[in-house]
Amino acid sequence: MRTVTLAFGTRPEAIKMAPVHHALAARDDLRVRVLLTGQHREQLEQALAVFGVTADRDLEAMTERQALPDLFARIVPAAARALAELESDYVLVHGDTLTTFAVAWAAFLEGVPVGHVEAGLRSGRLDEPFPEEANRRLTDILADLALAPTPGAAANLRAEGFDPARVVVTGQTGIDAVRFAAARGRLPAGLPPGPYVTVTLHRRENWPRLADLAAALARTAGRHPEFTFVYPVHKNPVVREAVRPALAGVPNFVLLEPLEFSEMAALLAVSELIVTDSGGLQEEGAALGVPVVVARNVTERPEGVEAGILRLAGNEPEGFERTLRELLADAVQRARMAAAPNPYGDGRAAGRVAAAVAWRLGLGPRPDDWAPSPEAGPDAG
Numbered sequence: 001m002r003t004v005t006l007a008f009g010t011r012p013e014a015i016k017m018a019p020v021h022h023a024l025a026a027r028d029d030l031r032v033r034v035l036l037t038g039q040h041r042e043q044l045e046q047a048l049a050v051f052g053v054t055a056d057r058d059l060e061a062m063t064e065r066q067a068l069p070d071l072f073a074r075i076v077p078a079a080a081r082a083l084a085e086l087e088s089d090y091v092l093v094h095g096d097t098l099t100t101f102a103v104a105w106a107a108f109l110e111g112v113p114v115g116h117v118e119a120g121l122r123s124g125r126l127d128e129p130f131p132e133e134a135n136r137r138l139t140d141i142l143a144d145l146a147l148a149p150t151p152g153a154a155a156n157l158r159a160e161g162f163d164p165a166r167v168v169v170t171g172q173t174g175i176d177a178v179r180f181a182a183a184r185g186r187l188p189a190g191l192p193p194g195p196y197v198t199v200t201l202h203r204r205e206n207w208p209r210l211a212d213l214a215a216a217l218a219r220t221a222g223r224h225p226e227f228t229f230v231y232p233v234h235k236n237p238v239v240r241e242a243v244r245p246a247l248a249g250v251p252n253f254v255l256l257e258p259l260e261f262s263e264m265a266a267l268l269a270v271s272e273l274i275v276t277d278s279g280g281l282q283e284e285g286a287a288l289g290v291p292v293v294v295a296r297n298v299t300e301r302p303e304g305v306e307a308g309i310l311r312l313a314g315n316e317p318e319g320f321e322r323t324l325r326e327l328l329a330d331a332v333q334r335a336r337m338a339a340a341p342n343p344y345g346d347g348r349a350a351g352r353v354a355a356a357v358a359w360r361l362g363l364g365p366r367p368d369d370w371a372p373s374p375e376a377g378p379d380a381g
Helices: 011-025 042-051 068-085 098-110 132-142 151-159 173-184 204-223 237-247 261-269 280-288 302-307 317-328 331-338 349-360
Strands: 002-008 030-036 090-094 114-117 145-148 167-169 196-200 228-232 253-256 271-276 292-294 310-312
Touching: 002 011, 002 068, 002 098, 011 030, 011 042, 011 090, 011 114, 011 173, 011 280, 011 349, 030 068, 030 349, 042 173, 042 261, 068 098, 090 098, 090 349, 098 114, 098 132, 114 132, 114 349, 145 151, 145 349, 151 167, 173 261, 173 280, 173 349, 196 261, 204 228, 204 237, 204 253, 204 317, 237 253, 261 271, 261 280, 271 280, 271 317, 280 292, 280 302, 280 310, 292 317, 302 310, 317 331
Parallel strands: 002 030, 002 090, 090 114, 114 145, 145 167, 196 228, 196 271, 228 253, 271 292, 292 310
Antiparallel strands: none
């Protein structure tokens, strides 16, 4: 029996790889193992618990306020040893974190083929998001198998010269995950009444502006007391120190610890608007039919902008605030966004990933590529 090792280190990776774990484990011709780097800790464990996934190895690589070069230097040799100990025949990494590239590099050096889940996303700028855009591009170069979530991502890979025969369009595994969790989750206890606006801001390229973006959020909340703004604040101390002073005293702003994923999914599902600089929440909003304001200048998920479910607001506080006020004041415009087609997946991506890995290991046929449906609504796909 061949062994497939899933390697990840952050909460978003865990969420999007958990359905893949289940799909691989359901096969009788593959053995699945989980390697954690520990790039996140408490949040990672919460996400795994939702899906009943346990780790076979944990590198515990993260230390307090660790610089990215130091983290990379810790992950690579430890991951190489762990992949050998787990007798890995194939390695799956996800997305664009430092863990993704570091483990892919370790596997490459060990001669273990790598499949990249969520391959081919491109923002068009190497410095935004930073360092994620570089991580994902470098991982794609090393990959034996590119598991592209959308036809657009597959087109990016082909344009860069990746062998088209080794590109499989799967849909986004995060859609599988958020639908699973939203159906089972409950809202966090003690929330005041809605309607809700869910906020998450934490990306590294936004750190210099976080305090000003938080101030813009405070002013917006003051102008829209009819909404309850809910912000599960990232554990990173840089984020907390920037946003809490501006938002802690705003009456209709609720600052929470990071939510367990099923609670977060339940909150997203009942929100009127999502405000985020996260990549995954752009897709999750589309899957749940909730409009998303993206606090970034570019997105590697342009399909949602084209479909109309995402609105790029930039990260300059004035433009960001203007976009928020416009959408919060216009229920018709929000409803139009919510009715947009979902371009990211049909909830069956993980099965295609598992089939594609089996194909590369000589255990089955190549799965058919997924293509989005032109039908409107969050469940279209």
